[in-house]
Amino acid sequence: MKAAVIMGSDSDLPVLKPALETLQEFGIETEVVIASAHRTPHKVHEFAATAEKRGVKVIIAAAGAAAHLPGVVASFTTLPVIGVPVNSTSLGGLDALLSIVQMPSGIPVATMAINGAKNAAIFAAQIIATGNAALAAKLADYRQKLAAEVEQRAARAQEKLQAN
Numbered sequence: 001m002k003a004a005v006i007m008g009s010d011s012d013l014p015v016l017k018p019a020l021e022t023l024q025e026f027g028i029e030t031e032v033v034i035a036s037a038h039r040t041p042h043k044v045h046e047f048a049a050t051a052e053k054r055g056v057k058v059i060i061a062a063a064g065a066a067a068h069l070p071g072v073v074a075s076f077t078t079l080p081v082i083g084v085p086v087n088s089t090s091l092g093g094l095d096a097l098l099s100i101v102q103m104p105s106g107i108p109v110a111t112m113a114i115n116g117a118k119n120a121a122i123f124a125a126q127i128i129a130t131g132n133a134a135l136a137a138k139l140a141d142y143r144q145k146l147a148a149e150v151e152q153r154a155a156r157a158q159e160k161l162q163a164n
């Protein structure tokens, strides 16, 4: 049960932190790699072409600006690739979102929201859980906690409304 998180620059790390924390919470072993399709293309190729052999089941690939990294990673492997557009330029992440989401037919990248690192990790867990009952149970538990939190917040909001 292993995931990989690759990002285009160390400057993306703060955005990816929630993904790393969430993967850890679910007990998923995670490789973290900083490599760029533009600046270190050979490293990206080596990483993606050998990921399956290393036991990686799913790859989260994050980049900002002209974010070619997720698509290039996807081109070198048939493992599922989850793309995270990072807001790192004056275009607010829309540049990265459009670069990642609009893949040519045949080489998909499952694209998350801008800076949507946490959902990327949850989605990665869901993919791994299709073949791992213990992880599937953890995800079911997570959903229950989420629902309980929403109910608590709704109850607090109702109390405030009634007090006014």
Ligand SMILES: Nc1c(C(=O)O)ncn1[C@@H]1O[C@H](COP(=O)(O)O)[C@@H](O)[C@H]1O
Pocket: 007, 008, 009, 010, 011, 012, 035, 036, 037, 038, 039, 062, 063, 064, 065, 066, 067, 068, 069, 070, 086, 088
């Ligand atoms: N989009 C890419 C790629 C790539 O797609 O290969 N490599 C780096 N980058 C992005 O450039 C932004 C600025 O990087 P620097 O802060 O290193 O200048 C980062 O958000 C990175 O993901």
